[in-house]
Amino acid sequence: MAEFFINGFLVFLLAVIAIVAIQSIKVFSTVMLAGAYSLISAIIFVSLDAVDVAFTEAAVGAGLSTVLYIAAMKHLPKREKVVNDNTFFALVVCLVVGCLLVWASFDLPQIGDPMAPIHQHVGPYYITNTKTDMGIPNLVTGVLASYRGYDTLGETVVIFTAGLGVLLLLGDGRNNRDENE
Amino acid sequence: MFELSLCICGLASVICLWRVALGPTAYDRVLAVNAVGSLVIIGITLHGFFMDRPEFIDIAILYALINFIGTIAILKLFTQNKEKKN
Numbered sequence: 001m002a003e004f005f006i007n008g009f010l011v012f013l014l015a016v017i018a019i020v021a022i023q024s025i026k027v028f029s030t031v032m033l034a035g036a037y038s039l040i041s042a043i044i045f046v047s048l049d050a051v052d053v054a055f056t057e058a059a060v061g062a063g064l065s066t067v068l069y070i071a072a073m074k075h076l077p078k079r080e081k082v083v084n085d086n087t088f089f090a091l092v093v094c095l096v097v098g099c100l101l102v103w104a105s106f107d108l109p110q111i112g113d114p115m116a117p118i119h120q121h122v123g124p125y126y127i128t129n130t131k132t133d134m135g136i137p138n139l140v141t142g143v144l145a146s147y148r149g150y151d152t153l154g155e156t157v158v159i160f161t162a163g164l165g166v167l168l169l170l171g172d173g174r175n176n177r178d179e180n181e
Numbered sequence: 182m183f184e185l186s187l188c189i190c191g192l193a194s195v196i197c198l199w200r201v202a203l204g205p206t207a208y209d210r211v212l213a214v215n216a217v218g219s220l221v222i223i224g225i226t227l228h229g230f231f232m233d234r235p236e237f238i239d240i241a242i243l244y245a246l247i248n249f250i251g252t253i254a255i256l257k258l259f260t261q262n263k264e265k266k267n
Contacts, residue, residue, distance in 0.1 A: 070254060
């Protein structure tokens with residue numbers, strides 16, 4: 001029961017932050033609210049026992065993306081442009097898609113149900129063999145770094161290439177500007 | 182005891198978020214987000230003890246580090262902007 005109240009309160013906070021972030025005109029306050037949003041959602045992940053996801057959310061959501069937003073903000077105007085277009089159609093699309101997703105979520109198995117299909121595939125193999133294969137107690141690390149090691153290596157290569165591409169395209173932002181001026 | 186502490190943490194984070202939303206200057210907002218981060222660290226630790234799983238403290242420590250890096254990055258932007266104006 002206490003967990004229900006904690007999670008409910010956290011989701012309520014998230015909703016409030018999201019609404020305020022949409023309403024605010026200053027870009028800086030939106031960035032700050034996005035940082036607070038991902039901090040609060042990291043607590044929700046901890047509360048749902050998804051500690052590894054919470055790690056990623058805190059590192060990428062609260063740390064890295066705030067820094068990236070701030071870096072991008074240097075090249076942007078300080079205030080949002082107020083758009084008065086008719087957004088009724090977009091609202092309808094959002095509501096329909098949201099209702100479809102909520103409807104689809106009724107087919108999901110119960111949280112923590114050991115008979116759920118996701119726990120029947122390779123999960124039992126990992127649970128029984130990680131200790132003997134790798135000699136480490138952490139299953140998540142065992143799966144990511146050894147059973148799916150090539151997968152992780154590929155992801156790292158993709159992210160590294162993307163970062164290199166961005167750096168090559170943008171440069172460090174100093175030399176190019178001097179030549180233009 | 183933990184329940185009361187969690188409630189106080191929640192209340193304090195609401196007040197801080199209010200300051201993030203309204204804060205007249207950017208410095209108020211930075212300080213308030215930093216305070217929210219600190220409250221999140223306390224909240225995770227308390228939540229761990231409340232649910233009898235206090236092994237999540239290392240995550241709280243990680244959050245403390247990330248919170249610090251984020252604040253430093255934002256403040257660095259401020260100093261850069263000031264140097265440009267001067």
